[in-house]
Amino acid sequence: MSGHHQMPALLLFGVFVAITLAITTWVSRDRHGSAEEFYAGGRLFSPMENGFAIAGDYMSAASFLGVTGLIALFGYDGILYVVGFLVAWLVVLFFVAELVRNCGRFTLADVVAARMSERRVRIAVGTSSVTVSVLYLVAQMVGAGSLVALLFGGTSTAARAWTVVVVGALMVIYVALGGMRATTWIQIVKAVLLLGGTVALTAALLVRFHGDVDALLRTAAGRSGHGDAFLAPGLKYGGDWTARIDFVSLGLALVLGTAGLPHILSRFYTVPTARAARRSVVWSVWLIGGFYLMTIALGFGAAAVVGPDAVRASNEAGNTAVPLLAQRLGGGADTTGGTVLFAMVAAIAFATILAVVAGITLAASAAVAHDLYPSLRRRGRKARSEVGVARAAAVGVGVVAIALGLLVRDLNVAFLVGLAFAVSASANLPVLVYTLFWRGFTTRGAVWAVYGGLVPALGLVLLSPVVSGSPGSLFPAVDFQYFPLQNPGLVSVPLGFLAGWLGTVTSSEGPDETKYAETEVRSLTGAGAV
Amino acid sequence: MRSNHDRSRGGGDGPESSVEKYQGCDPASTGAGAAGRAEYDDPWYDALASGWGELDGTGAPAPVVPSARREGEGADRVADVYLQVQRSAAFREVRSRYRRFVVPGLVIFFTWYVGYVVTAQAAPGLMERPVAGAVNVAMLAGLGQFLTTFLLTWAYARHARLRRDRAALDLRWDTQELTRPLRGGER
Numbered sequence: 146m147s148g149h150h151q152m153p154a155l156l157l158f159g160v161f162v163a164i165t166l167a168i169t170t171w172v173s174r175d176r177h178g179s180a181e182e183f184y185a186g187g188r189l190f191s192p193m194e195n196g197f198a199i200a201g202d203y204m205s206a207a208s209f210l211g212v213t214g215l216i217a218l219f220g221y222d223g224i225l226y227v228v229g230f231l232v233a234w235l236v237v238l239f240f241v242a243e244l245v246r247n248c249g250r251f252t253l254a255d256v257v258a259a260r261m262s263e264r265r266v267r268i269a270v271g272t273s274s275v276t277v278s279v280l281y282l283v284a285q286m287v288g289a290g291s292l293v294a295l296l297f298g299g300t301s302t303a304a305r306a307w308t309v310v311v312v313g314a315l316m317v318i319y320v321a322l323g324g325m326r327a328t329t330w331i332q333i334v335k336a337v338l339l340l341g342g343t344v345a346l347t348a349a350l351l352v353r354f355h356g357d358v359d360a361l362l363r364t365a366a367g368r369s370g371h372g373d374a375f376l377a378p379g380l381k382y383g384g385d386w387t388a389r390i391d392f393v394s395l396g397l398a399l400v401l402g403t404a405g406l407p408h409i410l411s412r413f414y415t416v417p418t419a420r421a422a423r424r425s426v427v428w429s430v431w432l433i434g435g436f437y438l439m440t441i442a443l444g445f446g447a448a449a450v451v452g453p454d455a456v457r458a459s460n461e462a463g464n465t466a467v468p469l470l471a472q473r474l475g476g477g478a479d480t481t482g483g484t485v486l487f488a489m490v491a492a493i494a495f496a497t498i499l500a501v502v503a504g505i506t507l508a509a510s511a512a513v514a515h516d517l518y519p520s521l522r523r524r525g526r527k528a529r530s531e532v533g534v535a536r537a538a539a540v541g542v543g544v545v546a547i548a549l550g551l552l553v554r555d556l557n558v559a560f561l562v563g564l565a566f567a568v569s570a571s572a573n574l575p576v577l578v579y580t581l582f583w584r585g586f587t588t589r590g591a592v593w594a595v596y597g598g599l600v601p602a603l604g605l606v607l608l609s610p611v612v613s614g615s616p617g618s619l620f621p622a623v624d625f626q627y628f629p630l631q632n633p634g635l636v637s638v639p640l641g642f643l644a645g646w647l648g649t650v651t652s653s654e655g656p657d658e659t660k661y662a663e664t665e666v667r668s669l670t671g672a673g674a675v
Numbered sequence: 676m677r678s679n680h681d682r683s684r685g686g687g688d689g690p691e692s693s694v695e696k697y698q699g700c701d702p703a704s705t706g707a708g709a710a711g712r713a714e715y716d717d718p719w720y721d722a723l724a725s726g727w728g729e730l731d732g733t734g735a736p737a738p739v740v741p742s743a744r745r746e747g748e749g750a751d752r753v754a755d756v757y758l759q760v761q762r763s764a765a766f767r768e769v770r771s772r773y774r775r776f777v778v779p780g781l782v783i784f785f786t787w788y789v790g791y792v793v794t795a796q797a798a799p800g801l802m803e804r805p806v807a808g809a810v811n812v813a814m815l816a817g818l819g820q821f822l823t824t825f826l827l828t829w830a831y832a833r834h835a836r837l838r839r840d841r842a843a844l845d846l847r848w849d850t851q852e853l854t855r856p857l858r859g860g861e862r
Contacts, residue, residue, distance in 0.1 A: 221802075221813055221814075221817075224813075224817045225792065225795055225817075228788070228791070228817055228820045228821070229788075229792070231820070231821065231824055232784060232788045232820060232824055234824065234828070235780070235781075235784050235824060235827055235828065235831075236781075238828060238831055239777045239780055239781060239831060240777065240781075243835075359808040359809050359810070362808075362809035362810070362814075363808075363809045366809065373803065373805070373811070374803070376803075376809060376811055376813065376814060377799055377802050377803035377811055377813045378795040378796070378799050378802050378813055379795075379799040382796065383796075383799060389796035389797070390796075392792070392796055393789075393792055393793060393796055396788075396789075396792040397789075400785075400788060420835075420840060423832060423835060424832070426828075427828055427829075427832050430824065430825070430828045431825070431828075434821055434824060434825060437821075438821060441817075658758070659754035659755070659757060659758055660754070662754070662757040662758040662760070662761040663754065663757040665761055665770070666757050666760045666761050666766060666846070666850060667757075669766070669769055669770055669773060669843060669846075670760075670766070670769065670843045670844075670846040670847040670850060671843065671847045672757075672760070672846065672847040672850035672851055672854075673850070673851070673854070
């Protein structure tokens with residue numbers, strides 16, 4: 146791609162940054178610096194606002210660019226991905242949103258610590274929350290780095306490194322200065338921009354095909370060179386049984402992982418009641434579902450209008466499918482319309498990465514300052530103000546994410562996202578489900594459930610073909626590959642549940658009946674909720 | 676004294692005043708004095724306004740459940756109050772209404788989703804079968820996943836609004852009434 150697209154895209158992105166920085170200053174003008182403000186935005190958001198913010202948190206650049214590219218190149222297999230991302234919200238809606246809003250204060254550990262001995266549980270859950278957040282964060286940072294290279298043609302290492310640094314610095318500014326309130330507004334602005342851009346592109350696409358979806362699908366299948374196979378599963382994830390089981394594992398991780406993502410959980414504390422939490426999830430299901438339906442159309446549209454060969458020529462993984470489609474729909478590479486639409490899509494993609502990254506950083510800093518710091522602080526040392534620690538933690542998390550983002554910038558983004566979901570599903574979901582629904586659950590069970598999911602999930606990845614033993618892996622030279630699947634979910638999620646059960650039945654102390662009564666009554670009625 | 680509790684028991688299912696924002700006025704903390712209680716600042720009342728995705732207001736609300744307060748005499752610790760409420764028929768009713776919806780719901784969508792993914796991986800031939808024009812079984816199944824997700828979301832929101840919200844609100848009020856003297860004005 147030539148360089149003359151660079152200016153309009155950078156200009157639009159600059160406008161977004163300016164607006165969001167203005168929001169950050171505006172919302173923090175009269176803040177009181179309380180933990181309630183910093184972590185939960187004062188719990189004053191309406192369901193609709195929070196619904197948009199959740200959607201903004203969730204619709205990452207991986208879906209916008211990655212999944213559409215996947216559909217453009219491999220057809221139906223991209224849809225399999227999208228379906229998992231959406232169905233996961235039923236788990237959140239049924240089992241998590243209301244109950245977590247009623248039981249917790251700021252973090253996932255609050256929910257678990259309400260009925261367990263506090264210190265060990267906080268350390269365990271805090272550790273897994275930080276791990277999940279950092280994995281997810283690194284995925285987004287790597288994505289930002291490759292995005293700049295893809296969109297601006299500047300494939301130089303320095304350009305990518307600078308993008309990662311700039312994105313990291315901006316996110317630290319948003320989070321450290323504005324806390325949850327600024328982060329939420331950034332998500333809302335971004336969600337509106339992203340949805341608006343997607344609607345505009347989809348409308349333009351449908352106009353081009355005169356509203357005939359059948360013709361769109363046929364053209365896409367025809368141009369793909371695969372014929373009808375393009376419209377059915379198997380092009381990417383077919384093949385040997387290991388690959389197929391790997392996909393089932395990924396599907397499981399996607400559906401169960403969402404409910405344990407710390408930055409999603411913390412969004413339910415920004416509304417006043419459990420009922421508002423439920424209504425925000427209803428909003429976000431409609432928004433996310435609508436968005437994914439449109440990405441499917443855009444993916445097939447890119448295959449039909451641009452053609453898989455042109456997409457692949459621009460980027461092997463298909464990540465530029467949507468920007469290329471926008472360019473064609475606007476009139477072509479050298480027209481004003483094409484340049485403007487291309488710049489718009491590029492700017493939206495950047496805004497998306499920035500917003501998602503800010504949300505995760507906030508969740509990670511909350512886990513550090515609210516769970517880990519008070520539990521690990523040496524006794525006798527003077528306690529610092531929690532919000533101060535949280536701000537410092539946001540800077541620290543930002544620095545770690547920038548460093549890791551620079552270090553692993555060649556790793557596949559989709560794999561990193563899948564891994565974050567798998568760790569979340571194996572380490573966070575079992576402990577959350579047991580805490581809310583199992584009368585006999587004990588402290589030891591909680592600690593075992595967390596580590597019993599976290600350690601296998603990370604360990605299996607170390608032993609998987611991603612790290613060693615195959616040409617595409619991180620260390621192709623050595624071979625300690627003993628686990629065939631790229632995504633550990635299929636094994637590590639059951640292990641997390643099993644470890645929680647095992648820890649509970651082997652613990653010497655019984656469960657605390659009265660605390661469970663309080664948890665259960667609170668979770669379903671909201672009595673005593675903050 | 677007209678309390679929150681009495682009002683919500685009052686039967687009418689017309690739209691309650693929609694208090695969207697938490698106004699920093701927890702009914703338990705406004706505590707003494709009927710003046711504070713007559714104001715319905717409890718953010719839980721945002722509830723009965725219907726949101727997007729819970730479109731119809733035709734369904735009648737569920738019959739009220741018995742009060743937990745009647746059975747809740749004689750608790751001397753806050754923890755005991757929660758135990759008592761947990762054992763009360765009212766709470767058990769709310770819990771079973773919740774579970775009766777959520778457990779079958781989980782079974783349905785999880786089986787349907789896992790079945791979909793496994794079929795896509797194990798039997799691509801079946802998924803490839805054409806239905807109409809370019810649309811094949813796989814397309815219909817994928818759209819079906821979207822459809823069931825939307826449908827279950829709507830059904831859950833509706834069920835919770837009509838069958839649980841009012842009873843849960845009453846229970847919340849009862850529980851806070853019971854714990855208030857024991858907390859000694861702490862809350």
